[in-house]
Amino acid sequence: xxxxxxxxxxxxxxxxxxxxxxxxxxxxxxxxxxxxxxxxxxxxxxxxxxxxxxxxxxxxxxxxxxxxxxxxxxxxxxxxxxxxxxxxxxxxxxxxxxxxxxxxxxxxxxxxxx
Amino acid sequence: xxxxxxxxxxxxxxxxxxxxxxxxxxxxxxxxxxxxxxxxxxxxxxxxxxxxxxxxxxxxxxxxxxxxxxxxxxxxxxxxxxxxxxxxxxxxxxxxxxxxxxxxxxxxxxx
Numbered sequence: 163x164x165x166x167x168x169x170x171x172x173x174x175x176x177x178x179x180x181x182x183x184x185x186x187x188x189x190x191x192x193x194x195x196x197x198x199x200x201x202x203x204x205x206x207x208x209x210x211x212x213x214x215x216x217x218x219x220x221x222x223x224x225x226x227x228x229x230x231x232x233x234x235x236x237x238x239x240x241x242x243x244x245x246x247x248x249x250x251x252x253x254x255x256x257x258x259x260x261x262x263x264x265x266x267x268x269x270x271x272x273x274x275x276x
Numbered sequence: 277x278x279x280x281x282x283x284x285x286x287x288x289x290x291x292x293x294x295x296x297x298x299x300x301x302x303x304x305x306x307x308x309x310x311x312x313x314x315x316x317x318x319x320x321x322x323x324x325x326x327x328x329x330x331x332x333x334x335x336x337x338x339x340x341x342x343x344x345x346x347x348x349x350x351x352x353x354x355x356x357x358x359x360x361x362x363x364x365x366x367x368x369x370x371x372x373x374x375x376x377x378x379x380x381x382x383x384x385x386x387x
Contacts (some may be wrong), residue, residue, distance in 0.1 A: 193372075193373055195373070195374060195375070197375075197377075204377060204378075204379050204380070205364065205366075205377035205380075206377070207374045207375065207376065210372055210373065210374050212372065217372055218371065218372050218374060221374075251317070253318070253319065255319075257373060259373075260372045260373040261306065261368070261370065261372055261373040263373065264309070264321050264324055265309075265321065265373070265375065266321065267311075267318050267319040267320070267321075268318060269317050269318040270317050270318055
């Protein structure tokens with residue numbers, strides 16, 4: 163079956179603009195995770211969803227970052243008023259349930275803030 | 277920070293040799309997972325070892341886990357040029373499945 167997909171694959175934006183990143187998890191996976199990978203910080207957890215609820219948002223770096231998930235499927239990560247330090251690859255993963263399961267990662271969205 | 281540490285940061289070997297990468301973590305885990313990443317994009321899951329397991333095999337991969345030392349190792353036997361990639365360990369600390377990643381080991385296998 164289809165894996166996790168993310169769009170866009172690349173996004174270049176100007177500082178101060180808002181961006182939306184999309185993640186389509188594997189069908190039937192109830193848990194969805196967002197991570198960020200940047201040169202200085204490695205791979206860091208941002209937020210996860212179990213169904214449409216986000217029990218853990220502890221990794222979101224600031225209140226400019228938000229995420230939602232609707233219908234237990236697609237998720238969007240929104241970054242408002244982007245800053246240059248937001249430049250990174252944003253990775254989405256899904257798993258059957260939250261906890262103790264293999265996570266399947268999407269190809270990521272490379273965000274560049276000029 | 278719970279972030280794990282991996283060593284070496286970079287490893288260069290010849291095809292046919294074995295590659296060993298190590299990972300250490302700080303707090304108790306539910307499971308530990310190893311991932312591979314090519315060209316800085318999507319991560320591919322390699323193997324998951326649970327806290328009550330000590331060793332797991334998958335093809336040319338062998339993973340060990342020592343919870344008393346809070347460490348794990350990934351052994352790739354008979355390496356191939358196609359194994360060239362970055363390898364990450366990730367720990368699940370029973371917090372809803374969120375993973376804490378190490379900084380990764382960059383493996384280069386020369387033909």
